[in-house]
Amino acid sequence: MKLVELLDLPVFNGTALIAGKQGVEREVNTVNMMDAPDIIHFLKKDELLITTAFHFKDDFNSLLELIKEMEKQGCSGLGIKTKRFLQEVPGAVISLANELNFPLLELPVQTSLGDIVHKSLSYILDIRTNExxxxxxxxxxxxxxxxxxxxxxxxxxxxxxxxxxxxxxxxxxxxxxxxxxxxxxxxxxxxxxxxxxxxxxxxxxxxxxxxxxxxxxxxxxxxxxxxxxxxxxxxxxxxxxxxxxxxxxxxxxxxxxxxxxxxxENALKQNTRRIQNEFFTNFMNGAFSTTEEIISRGKEFGLENEQKYVCAVGQLNDETKTVSFMQYQSEQELIYNTIESELQRFHEKIHFFTMDQSYVLLMQPNGGWKEVEQPFLSLLKAIQTKISTYFQEDLSFGISHYAEQLIYVPLSYKEATDALYYGNMSGKKQFIKSYQPKEVPEILRMVPYDQLKKFYTDTFQAFANESKKDHQVLLHTLSVFLETHCQLSETAKRLYVHRNTVIYRLEKCEEIIGRSLKEPDETLRLRLAFRIKALLQGNSDPAQT
CATH class of the missing domain: 3.30.450.40 (GAF domain)
Structure with missing residues (x-):
């Protein structure tokens, strides 16, 4: 309670607040009565001290030091019973108390200090009991x-x-x-x-x-x-x-x-998450035998089959952190809660799962992709920023194409994980990469260099017996012929030669390789070899040597 409230008790009738009036709002938790010389060592914060000042009647400097120390310790105030040993409170003491805004009380001579302590503590205890x-x-x-x-x-x-x-x-x-x-x-x-x-x-x-x-x-x-x-x-x-x-x-x-x-609530939420994640893991791993089972189980988690879905898969960087298993689990849960909190702000419905240390966001767009693409990307960036700020972790996302129905979500999940994989292969961190269909050069880059070189050498080694000039002419003619979808007239036109010249050169090529250029497998092999040659030489023109 406050000192000003305590002074309203009848036992304080006749008490005068002679200094430190601005400190009457101080808290009072207890009242103490002491006259020992080392009194300051026994006082506590928010304690009101009452005394006869017997030990200070001939030593005003000690009284000044007591007030300074009581102020430092956060005491509530000092009540002095005058007309006993100290006839009046010295002016220097009053000035110091005013300077420190430290409440200084002059207690009446007729009031017993014991009564003040007893009735004050009883009142404080009654208040504490009521509280x-x-x-x-x-x-x-x-x-x-x-x-x-x-x-x-x-x-x-x-x-x-x-x-x-x-x-x-x-x-x-x-x-x-x-x-x-x-x-x-x-x-x-x-x-x-x-x-x-x-x-x-x-x-x-x-x-x-x-x-x-x-x-x-x-x-x-x-x-x-x-x-x-x-x-x-x-x-x-x-x-x-x-x-x-x-x-x-x-x-x-x-x-x-x-x-x-x-x-x-957290325990219930954890159990719900576990059930949802088990369903999603089984769904992605092909554990459901029929389409009907997928549709039925999906409805249990709010997933309708006749609905488009876009899948985004997020992963933290793979740098290992020296934390205990419990710390890791706690941080993962906090990261999950942070992502979940951000998803609740998004205007489209998003289902949230975890699988293989990945965070899977399955969005149900109501309109076309163009309408939701930028807001969705902004959401993913906001999540990345939060994770980076709160946990000092880099979170990256791969995004799939549309899944026209729920049953095609496993394919979308694979597309998103592929996009995430190729983003990681590029050495980037905290990226967002959309899935792109693979072009032939991209697929070839996935094959080890030594094997590419061997395939190229095995395909064209028969031409090595020709002179360098003939070698170049024949390969260039063959390349243009394949690029024009085996059209003789178009090949002659591009090479600025007669049609018969093209026929002669192609017959020469067939003689060298020992197989007909009309065989699909052979033309496919030669096309791949020319693509590989461009990769090996870093040249965009596969016909140029």
Whole structure:
């Protein structure tokens, strides 16, 4: 309670506040009576000392030092019973107390110091008992909300009514679980603070709180809710002073009940996630034998067959971190929660799964891809930024083509993982890569260099017996012939030679390789060899040597 409230007790009748009037709002947790010379070593914070000043009647300097030390320790004030050993409080003492805003009381001679201590402590204890009783009732009320299945939102509404201030539940990134529109600017300030990458660890006190005021002078007080994970926060719209013990106890009871409810909800959520991920893993691995089974099981998780899907697969970089298994599991859960929180803001429905240490986003676009492409890419970039800021991890995504129906989602998943693979092969980090159908040169680049070179050498080694000039002419003619889809007239036109010349050269090529150019397998082999030659030489023109 405050000192000014304590002075209203009848036992303080006749007491005069002779200095430090601006300090009457100080908290008083206990009242002590001592006259020992080393009295300062036994005092505590928020303690009011009353004394006859017997040891200071001839040593005013010691009294000055006592007041200085009491101010340093955060004591509530000093009451001196005058007209006994000290006829009046010296002016220097009053001046010092005023300078420090330290309350200095002049107690009446007729009042017993023992009565002051006894009645003051009795009054303080009565208040603490009432506060404890109220806290127990509040805790029981909040517990009943949870036991009856009314949930967290009902509990928050009840707390808001008790303290007459709006409240909101925030996650560990200061993102609201439910928003109140008239405080939107304050939420923007919270999100800005959260996006700065700061960690929010509050001081270890009886009531840990963090207050934020934005440019419009709105204030929110944050109270940590300790669970097995990183803390969530209970936000109260308004400044809650430490001296308001009744409100603080009420809020503390709410945070205690909320902690258990959040842990219960998390356990249920974890079980739901496990079931969803098992279904998705079995679906991708072809564990369902019929289309009907896929459609039936998909409906259990809100997946309709006659619906388009776009699959995005995300993975963290593969750099190993020296953390324990429990730390790894905890971080993965927090990353999952962060991604899930961002997905809830997106205007299209997105199903979220995990598989093989990948984060799988299955979006159901209502319109065409062009309408949702940029918003979806912006969402993925926002997720990357959050993961990088909060966890110092690089998250990359591969995106598939449309799956026209649910039964084709495994193909989309493979496309997304392929896009992710080729993005990683390029050496990039924190990228977003869409799946592209593979061109022949891309496929050839996947074959080891030595094997490509051997295939090329084996195909064209028969031409090595010809002179260098004939070698070049024959291969160039053969290349153009194949590129023109084996059209003699078009080949002659491009080479600026007579049609018969082309026929002669091609017959010469058939003689050298010992096979007909009309055989599809042979023309395919020669086409691939020319493509490989361009790769080996870094030349875009396969006919040029």
């Amino acid at each position: 404890l009783h109220q806290a127990m009732q509040t805790h029981q009320q909040f517990t009943n909300h949870v036991i009856s299945g009314q949930g967290i939102h009902k509990l928050l509404d009840s707390l808001s009514s008790l303290i007459d201030l709006p409240v909101v539940l925030l996650n560990h990134h200061l993102q609201p679980v439910s928003k109140h529109g008239h405080h939107s600017s304050l939420f923007e300030s919270l999100e800005t603070l959260s996006a700065s990458g700061q960690s929010f660890y509050l001081p270890e006190t009886t009531m840990s709180a963090f207050s934020l005021r934005n440019e419009t002078r709105e204030t929110i007080s944050l109270f940590p809710i300790y669970t097995h994970q990183q803390s969530s926060y209970l936000g109260v719209f308004g400044f809650i002073p430490l001296s308001n013990r009744s409100m603080i106890l009420t809020i503390e009871q709410a945070t205690n009940v909320l902690a258990f409810e959040l842990m219960k």
